[in-house]
Amino acid sequence: MIAVKLEPEPMALPPDYLHAKQGPMSWLTTTDHKRIALMFYGAVLVMFLLGGVFALLFRTELLSPRRDIMDATTYNKLFTWHGIVMVWLFLIPSIPNIFGNFILPLQLGARDLAFPRLNLASFYVYLVGATIVLSGLFAGGTDTGWTFYMPYSENTPVTLFPVVFGIFVVGISSIFTGLNFIATVHMLRAEGMTWRRLPLFTWSIYATSIILVLATPVLGLSLILVGLDHVFHLGVFDPATGGDPVLFQHLFWFYSHPAVYIMILPAMGVISEVVPTFAHRRPSSYAAIALSSLGIAFGGFLAWGHHMFVAGISTLDAGVFGIFSMFVAVFSAIKVFTWVATLYRGDIVFSTPLLYFFGFLFLFVFGGMTGVAVATQSLDVHWHDTYFIVAHFHFIMVGGSLTSFLAAAHYWFPKMFGRLYSERVGLLAASLVFMGFVLTFLPQFLLGNAGMPRRYYSYPAEYQWLHVLSTGGSYLLGSAVLLALGNLALALAYGARSEQNPWEARTFEWLSPSPPPEHNFESPPVIDREPYAFDLSEEQIRARAFPG
Amino acid sequence: MPAPSPAEQFATLERQGATLRFGMWLFLTSELLLFSGFFALYGAYRATYSADFQAALHHNTLAYGSVNTYVLLTSSFTVALSVSAIRRGAGKAASAWLGLSALFGLAFLVIKAAEYGVHIHEGALPGHWYRFREAPTLGGARFYTLYWITTGAHALHVTGGIGVLLWLAWHARRGRYLPEYHPTFEMGTLYWHFVDVMWIFIWPIFYLT
Ligand SMILES: [Cu+2]
Numbered sequence: 001m002i003a004v005k006l007e008p009e010p011m012a013l014p015p016d017y018l019h020a021k022q023g024p025m026s027w028l029t030t031t032d033h034k035r036i037a038l039m040f041y042g043a044v045l046v047m048f049l050l051g052g053v054f055a056l057l058f059r060t061e062l063l064s065p066r067r068d069i070m071d072a073t074t075y076n077k078l079f080t081w082h083g084i085v086m087v088w089l090f091l092i093p094s095i096p097n098i099f100g101n102f103i104l105p106l107q108l109g110a111r112d113l114a115f116p117r118l119n120l121a122s123f124y125v126y127l128v129g130a131t132i133v134l135s136g137l138f139a140g141g142t143d144t145g146w147t148f149y150m151p152y153s154e155n156t157p158v159t160l161f162p163v164v165f166g167i168f169v170v171g172i173s174s175i176f177t178g179l180n181f182i183a184t185v186h187m188l189r190a191e192g193m194t195w196r197r198l199p200l201f202t203w204s205i206y207a208t209s210i211i212l213v214l215a216t217p218v219l220g221l222s223l224i225l226v227g228l229d230h231v232f233h234l235g236v237f238d239p240a241t242g243g244d245p246v247l248f249q250h251l252f253w254f255y256s257h258p259a260v261y262i263m264i265l266p267a268m269g270v271i272s273e274v275v276p277t278f279a280h281r282r283p284s285s286y287a288a289i290a291l292s293s294l295g296i297a298f299g300g301f302l303a304w305g306h307h308m309f310v311a312g313i314s315t316l317d318a319g320v321f322g323i324f325s326m327f328v329a330v331f332s333a334i335k336v337f338t339w340v341a342t343l344y345r346g347d348i349v350f351s352t353p354l355l356y357f358f359g360f361l362f363l364f365v366f367g368g369m370t371g372v373a374v375a376t377q378s379l380d381v382h383w384h385d386t387y388f389i390v391a392h393f394h395f396i397m398v399g400g401s402l403t404s405f406l407a408a409a410h411y412w413f414p415k416m417f418g419r420l421y422s423e424r425v426g427l428l429a430a431s432l433v434f435m436g437f438v439l440t441f442l443p444q445f446l447l448g449n450a451g452m453p454r455r456y457y458s459y460p461a462e463y464q465w466l467h468v469l470s471t472g473g474s475y476l477l478g479s480a481v482l483l484a485l486g487n488l489a490l491a492l493a494y495g496a497r498s499e500q501n502p503w504e505a506r507t508f509e510w511l512s513p514s515p516p517p518e519h520n521f522e523s524p525p526v527i528d529r530e531p532y533a534f535d536l537s538e539e540q541i542r543a544r545a546f547p548g
Numbered sequence: 549m550p551a552p553s554p555a556e557q558f559a560t561l562e563r564q565g566a567t568l569r570f571g572m573w574l575f576l577t578s579e580l581l582l583f584s585g586f587f588a589l590y591g592a593y594r595a596t597y598s599a600d601f602q603a604a605l606h607h608n609t610l611a612y613g614s615v616n617t618y619v620l621l622t623s624s625f626t627v628a629l630s631v632s633a634i635r636r637g638a639g640k641a642a643s644a645w646l647g648l649s650a651l652f653g654l655a656f657l658v659i660k661a662a663e664y665g666v667h668i669h670e671g672a673l674p675g676h677w678y679r680f681r682e683a684p685t686l687g688g689a690r691f692y693t694l695y696w697i698t699t700g701a702h703a704l705h706v707t708g709g710i711g712v713l714l715w716l717a718w719h720a721r722r723g724r725y726l727p728e729y730h731p732t733f734e735m736g737t738l739y740w741h742f743v744d745v746m747w748i749f750i751w752p753i754f755y756l757t
Contacts, residue, residue: 105557110557111556111557112556112557113557114557114567114571115567115571116555116557118571175575175578179571179574179575179578180571182574183567183570183571183574186567186570187563187566187567187570188557188558188567213574213577213578213581214577214578214581215581216578217578217579217581217582217585218581218582218584218585220582221582221585221586222585225697228697229675232674232675232677233675233676233677234674234675234676234693234696234697235674235675235676235689235693236589236674236675236693236694236697238675238676240676241675241676241678241686241689241690241693242597242686242687242689242690243675243690243693244592244593244596247589247592247593250592251585251588251589519556524559
């Protein structure tokens with residue numbers, strides 16, 4: 001029995017969630033997961049643009065080997081601000097808090113998240129935390145890099161505490177959201193939605209949430225201790241009073257290495273929806289993608305030492321951490337092969353989200369392979385703290401999540417707003433984003449390999465041509481992102497009305513109207529099939545006689 | 549009184565209660581990871597400064613710490629009594645037991661503050677401020693640094709816990725919790741037990757051995 005009508009009567013529909021209630025207060029006090037997702041969308045995009053502006057400013061300084069538009073301290077602050085805003089305020093909350101919030105209940109057949117008021121609280125806590133961070137930055141603070149290494153962070157002359165405290169507050173928001181997602185997946189699945197029928201995006205958000213709940217408290221603690229060290233000279237990590245700065249690195253990376261997966265797992269989840277939809281095929285192996293998400297989530301907790309190969313850990317430890325890091329690469333490779341196999345003999349429709357997937361594939365595989373390379377100690381000693389590392393983690397972490405973020409923004413745009421964007425502009429922007437990204441960071445691999453250390457505002461003249469290429473790439477990337485977002489913004493107002501399921505996607509969230517009504521489903525839905533089979537009629541399903 | 553209806557996202561009241569319980573356990577797991585950070589720091593530094601830690605520990609204010617352990621354990625007992633009162637439908641009694649528990653919590657904080665006063669007087673302060681004559685070592689400074697941040701964080705949790713108890717007491721007094729359905733009440737008291745259990749780990753490593 002299918003309780004959800006495949007083609008509901010238009011007249012019988014309640015108003016969609018955007019129009020169900022009117023006025024600013026109906027937004028600010030909403031507990032609807034879809035509206036909260038949109039409020040996160042707005043806030044997170046502001047952070048994204050801000051972090052981008054910081055990067056363009058210091059990339060401009062790097063156009064020539066000497067000092068041009070800023071001094072060393074300003075330069076140090078700008079790359080710090082860029083890292084802090086992009087990592088803590090954009091990348092970590094982006095896909096989970098926007099698309100996870102919006103799509104997860106729809107994919108589960110739930111009317112909302114388990115704790116809607118906690119969800120709203122999470123948004124306001126994020127807003128307060130982000131405000132504290134930004135006011136700390138603009139009050140002249142923080143030149144430590146986004147990693148806050150000790151003992152420099154204890155002794156830096158600029159302010160530090162508001163920034164780390166703000167990140168701590170943002171972390172509370174992450175814990176709230178992660179907890180809410182886990183509880184929702186466990187307790188609010190519709191009738192018939194077994195674990196083996198969870199869509200892959202939901203699997204990846206679930207795995208991400210586990211990391212958020214387990215790792216964020218440790219990060220929050222270590223950052224607060226850094227802040228207290230700086231303000232009160234507690235000396236928790238200060239060698240002058242017998243403290244151990246490497247201990248800070250252990251605590252920090254115990255969280256922040258898994259944080260890489262907080263950024264990349266949701267990205268993989270988006271890709272796992274986009275590829276089957278535009279290949280018009282089921283994922284070639286559902287179990288491989290779902291289980292490798294969990295493998296990455298747990299394996300990621302055992303890899304943190306690879307950031308400390310030159311910080312004085314033993315050769316044996318470094319070797320063990322290197323091998324654990326490579327295990328994560330195995331799980332990631334399983335996913336890559338499964339996505340590519342899904343395309344094989346598919347009926348592929350070349351569309352904007354799929355183009356972002358091709359960009360993702362290159363950046364992720366290239367970044368991943370360089371990751372395996374830097375996980376070996378002998379190579380890492382050469383590349384450590386050079387532009388090679390900068391390029392590596394931008395490829396895998398930023399390239400991977402940025403392309404998927406944009407893929408998700410396009411893929412679920414009709415679902416969220418009921419409109420269509422211009423496909424031609426979308427495709428153009430997607431290719432420019434890819435070109436800009438590669439042009440920015442490919443030269444940085446070469447710079448790093450040639451010995452250019454990271455975090456310097458001046459450099460020997462022989463590095464200049466690569467820096468100029470990189471800066472040019474960053475301008476292109478910035479403009480391309482603006483083009484992509486502008487295209488979506490225009491479509492909000494002028495885009496053609498979309499059908500309920502314009503991509504002929506086969507997952508459950510497209511069976512509710514686009515945009516969905518306030519409470520998602522009129523009556524509790526019953527799921528009667530595997531997750532990527534909602535294109536088939538009841539008769540076909542019966543004929544195929546799915547196991548389980 | 550009619551049974552409350554579940555919130556719109558839940559099919560049944562049982563489901564809603566189970567979800568609240570599940571969410572609370574997740575939150576406590578997260579809190580546990582927070583405290584595990586303190587314990588990891590303690591373990592790492594104790595491994596480095598084993599002898600210094602032992603010496604510093606034997607000069608700590610054992611009497612204060614032990615009395616506080618009794619106070620907190622007693623408060624957990626009175627909190628448990630409040631839960632059984634709710635199960636009997638005795639909201640006023642539950643409220644009274646919680647009020648008493650909150651008083652015990654307050655007593656804990658007062659004793660803790662007095663103890664901090666002793667430490668300040670002795671110069672057993674964290675980091676650069678460390679002037680404690682009885683354990684003038686780098687390891688001693690480490691020990692008291694960790695002591696301050698760990699017990700400080702715990703005291704903040706006790707303060708939060710007292711707030712939770714008073715909030716529950718207020719609502720219990722107004723009869724908001726039914727004998728057959730009171731997951732919020734249970735989960736609030738669970739938080740207090742958690743704070744108590746954390747002290748059971750903090751007490752031995754800073755006062756006993
Ligand atoms: Cu890492």
